[in-house]
Amino acid sequence: MSFVCRRLVVGISLALAASPLVAQETKLPAGVTFVTTVEGVSEYKLANGLRVLLLPDASQPKVTVNCTIFVGSRHEGYGETGMAHLLEHMVFKGCPKFPDVPKALRDHGANFNGTTWVDRTNYFETMPATDDNLEFGIELEADRLVRSFIKREDLMSEFTVVRNEFESGENSPTRILSQRIAATAFEWHNYGKSTIGNKTDIERVPIDNLQAFYKKYYRPDNAMLIVAGKFDAAKALGLVSTHFGPLKNPATPIPTTYTEEPPQDGERIVTLRRVGTVGATGVAYHVPAGPHADFAAVEVLEDVLTAAPNGRVYKALVESKLATDVNGNVFAWHDPSLLEITATCEPAKTEAARDALVATLENLATNPVTAEEVERTKQKAALYRERALSNSQSFAVQISEWAGAGDWRLFFVHRDRTEKVTAADVNRVAKEYLIRSNRTIGVYVPTAGPERATVPAAPAVASLVENYKGRQAMAAGEAFDPTPENVEKRVKRGTAGDGVKYAALAKKTRGETVNLTLTLRFGNEESLKGQVTACDFVGPMLTRGTTTKTRQQIKDDFEKLNATVSITSTLGQMAVTIQAKKANLPAVLQLLGDVLRNPAFEAKEFDVLKRQQVESLEEGKTEPQVLASYALRRKLTAYPADDVRYAPTLTEAIDRTKAVTVEQVKELYIKQIGGTVGELAIVGDFDEGTAVAGVTAILKGWKSDTGFKRIQRLPQDTPGGTEKINTPDKANAVYLAALSMPLIDTDPDYPALSVGNYLLGAAPLASRLSNRVRGKDGLSYGVGSMVNASPVDKSGQFMIFAITNPKNMAKVDAAIAEEIAKFLKDGVSASELEDAKRAYIQSEKGQRASDAALARQLATSLFAGRTFEYYAEMEKKIESLQPGDVKRAFDKLVEQKKLLIIQAGDLESKEKK
Known part of the structure; x- marks a missing residue:
């Protein structure tokens, strides 16, 4: 759950260092x-x-x-x-x-x-x-x-x-x-x-x-x-x-809306039948508008019901194996809104999941919400809002939601209300709104006297926010220009634990936040044979319980520390990302140490995770995007089936996931994972000595029985061709094309390829492909291209993607082919190249303005064994590019006839609307 408006944005929040700005210091402009x-x-x-x-x-x-x-x-x-x-x-x-x-x-x-x-x-x-x-x-x-x-x-x-x-x-x-x-x-x-x-x-x-x-x-x-x-x-x-100031308003006033939804006078049911493999059910109840005093309690109620792993609905459906996942939303709209909860499940269990969902929601009177549940949700809400407090750029967009609900200051009013919500409030709104006559049920199948809930109208917003003063603003951070030169001047490097390389860039940040990324590398091509799927599970399992803490306790403890922690894993590596407050980082790292070093690998949690993974894969059997991606990946990575780099079919991926066991994952962790090889990057407000010592305490003495050797990705030489995949009853089709290149990101041709690709298909709404396929022909909502290059292996790729109506697939294919041929034949002009070079460099600088992204870039540099001088030199090379450089690079590495093209969608239907 996120606060508020889960369907569209995460929680709206803000803290900015300022007094009334220029109002009391400088004469305001006229008007x-x-x-x-x-x-x-x-x-x-x-x-x-x-x-x-x-x-x-x-x-x-x-x-x-x-x-x-x-x-x-x-x-x-x-x-x-x-x-x-x-x-x-x-x-x-x-x-x-x-x-x-x-x-x-x-x-x-x-x-x-x-x-x-x-x-x-x-x-x-x-x-x-x-x-x-x-x-x-x-x-x-x-x-x-x-x-x-x-x-x-x-x-x-x-x-x-x-x-x-x-x-x-x-x-x-x-x-x-x-x-x-x-x-x-x-x-x-x-x-x-x-x-x-x-x-x-x-x-x-x-x-x-x-x-x-x-x-x-x-x-x-x-x-x-x-x-x-x-x-x-x-x-x-x-x-x-x-x-x-000079803009004029029309003579007519702004139209207002006045339609009011009457109280619902009986349960309603809607059934959806479409092609697919995974069932779903959902229920919605009318609730008050975002500005209403009850909305905060309704929002808390939704999280108490759906949050994993202790949510009432989650326990009733997921832990009982009636469903594999549940999700909830409640919308802070201008007018009375909806609370919606959905669950995905096996088709045979749809009716049972629906009945259990309704029973859990409408029987709270016999099992009321507790104060502990409410406090847990309020702590989570505080964490989400605290996170947004430190990001003024995000807030500038997110505040639109509360402004649309009536006034931007409602964010602060709602925050204050949430902090005062009690269990009694939550049980009251549950009793008032979660009733049969106010319920609408939906069921997705792949193949009584009146009871009314009167929802109050939205209150007058002006009276809610009049004379509202709020709280003390958050302290501001320092101004830091993230050029490669400035980054290199500030970064400090060293070794943590028994061999993990680190790069630390300390600077003052809004809200005293710090971002940390830790990558641990393990195993080798021989030791990981038969363990590829287990590699995907080991990281996510670590946060699902230790020998001393349950999954919920771990989640609660991290949230109390205002920390967001993620652990993922794939073949030969495990990645930890952290965003936390400076004062809390030592405690966060201590808790992380327990998570990394003392995992429980409980069979119950593993079973839930595996079922979720299997369901996600099963759902892809009828999805054009998924099927096209699997087909292209297999053609681009032609390794034998017993190779750890082998790209399985979707069916093979499902079978592998079903076959993996918790014992296999645990054994992989014990025998192959350790803390001696990897990269640590820290960016933000922190003390280098304290942070490195905290990570060292985790890694010290954590050694693997299996030696690490990086698994190389070899350059592939794949022939071109076109494959069509038919997915009936899917209104959107997918076009993918790609070819492999012997390219590493230190290659002399890489700068020219990167900027050339920016012009061809990467510039948002302003590339050759976008101008033609979307702008001129109007065939696609999304079209573009990309160049991928590894920092360590000569195994790059050039890719093109587009979505379209299935009946327009031939036109999209022809338009893309024409634009690629023209680009390869004529190259680029000097003027458009100058514009592209400037825009590309600004775009890269914008990426480094994010502390989390900068930490990832520092970690990549450690992995590749280089400093930020690489990026400084890259910018110099880009600035010196000439049109001939771009043409020569594309002529050398991009051969149009070698493009592998995958078209997926409802391509065989005789009547496409």
């Missing part, structure tokens, strides 16, 4: 009024009604600009379903000052997107923190807020892209089941309609109607601009005043 400050977030308002939030964060060398328009699927009328989402796509098609929006964003090194949901639409871009990028983001959002082209010719190509996005969702039976449950629960309110819309509405919307919808809702007095990251607040307000 700008200071509204309020809460815990470092300052709100201003322009004369035209635009609301502005400023969230300075000097510790992040990035700036995020987010423009939120308060229009979503809730505001759509008859024949308009999907219109808010369609406009989200159209606004990227250009405006007078920026006729090519994706290229303008790419040129500024932006990580960008737009999203639409029930109550709001937002557009956001995160860029390196420069005055030029700040002005660009503000100017772009001002121009496209009221002057986007919304042209007929753009609509003609884009509606098929949106339809393809719609079709991609149609491939997931569990997602469709959730939509059917909502549609059945809401008879009148638009919350029962999918935000992506009705297929025919998407296809038939008149351009005049779309333009009218745009003009009706895209206006300053219906928008909020959020600026977060490293910027000067006074300068930002000046830019907002300059670019947004």
Whole structure:
């Protein structure tokens, strides 16, 4: 569970170091009024009604600009379903000052997107923190807020892209089941309609109607601009005043919604029958809106029911083997909402799982929620919000949800309410809302007098947030520019334990957070034969219990320490990632030591994990993406079946997973895993001596009986060809293509290949492939390419991917072939190469701005035996690239006739709609 709005985002949270910013220090620009400050977030308002939030964060060398328009699927009328989402796509098609929006964003090194949901639409871009990028983001959002082209010719190509996005969702039976449950629960309110819309509405919307919808809702007095990251607040307000201040509102007022869902007067059931192999069931209940006082207790109730491993529903269904997994959602919407819980299971157990699910939910009166359960959930909620408190960039986007629910300050109100929730509150809302007449059941099958729950209306938000002061803002971190040179100056290297290499980069961070990654390497090609599947299980099993602590106790202890810890494993390596607070890191490492050195390997926990893995694999038997990926992987890695690098079929993978035993996994751990070979990287706010000593205490004396020898990946020479995989009743098809290359990331051709690929298919919405297949032809929602190169083996790959409607597969195949041939024949121009070099370097710098990503990069450098001078030299090589360098590299390594092409989808159906 995550807090709040689990279907779309993780919990909304914030802490920013600031007073009322410029309001009390500098004269505000004309027409700008200071509204309020809460815990470092300052709100201003322009004369035209635009609301502005400023969230300075000097510790992040990035700036995020987010423009939120308060229009979503809730505001759509008859024949308009999907219109808010369609406009989200159209606004990227250009405006007078920026006729090519994706290229303008790419040129500024932006990580960008737009999203639409029930109550709001937002557009956001995160860029390196420069005055030029700040002005660009503000100017772009001002121009496209009221002057986007919304042209007929753009609509003609884009509606098929949106339809393809719609079709991609149609491939997931569990997602469709959730939509059917909502549609059945809401008879009148638009919350029962999918935000992506009705297929025919998407296809038939008149351009005049779309333009009218745009003009009706895209206006300053219906928008909020959020600026977060490293910027000067006074300068930002000046830019907002300059670019947004002159914008005018339409003469007509903003339309309001007024439909109210009446109390449900009886249980409802919906059944979904589609091609698949794994069953599912779900139930939903009407609950109050996000701003309502009961919502916090409802949210706690949902987690008490579904959280693994102690959730009521989890224990009743998963531990009894009626289901393999359960999930819950409760949505903080503007109007009364839904609490939804779903479970996946074997088809033969669907009815039993449904009955057990309902019985568990509606019999809480005989087995009330306890104070211990409530406190555990509240601790988890505090952890999630604390994590978001340290990331102003993420908050700048996530706050859109609470703004859409009524006011951004609701986040703080909701946090305060959650902290006060008691077991009595949770049991009260369970009794009031989890009743038969308020229930909607959904079942997915692969092949009485009235009882009413009156849901209260949403309260007046203004009275909830009026004069709200909040708490003391979190301390800020330092400004650090993550260039390769700066990283290399700050990093310290050494050895932890009995041989693990480490790299440590200490710096002040917001919230005193630290990110740590530890990779332990084990085994060799001979010792790991027959152990490949066991390797996948050993890491996840470690957090499921030690000789002294249960899985729940481990989870609780890490959450009490405000730490997020993950342990994964694969062939020959185990990886630990940690995000924690500086003060708690020693205790986190002590607990990690118990997890790593004293695992219990309980048969019950292993059985649950194995069943989940098997089910996940079984579900892939009818999924185009899964089948295409398995087929391509097998063709690219032609190793014999007894080789540890062999790529199994999906059926073989299922059989292997079913065959693995807990004894086998335990034996692998005892005989082959140790703490003498690996890499440790730490980035953030920490003391090097304390941190390294804590890891050394874990690793010291942990030796394996089996010697480690890295398993090499050999270059493959695979012939080209096309394979088609038919998956009936799947509305979305997948195109994959790839070839192997004798490439390592120190190869002289690697810089040219990387930048060339960025131009060909990696630049978001602005690559050759995207411009042709998505932009011009309107055939795909997602298309692109990538170049993969190992830091240690000469075994690289060039890959292309796309999704489309099955009937358009031949067109997609032809369009991609034409673009690849043209790229190989003509190469790139000097001007587009200059733009691409600049954008690529900015994109790489943006990646290093994340402490977690920087830690991974440091660990990779340790593994490859190099310093960050490698990345500095890489940038110099990129800056010196000429068009001829790109063409020569592609001519040398990318031979079009050797592309292995996999097409998967409903390719044989005679009638594709």
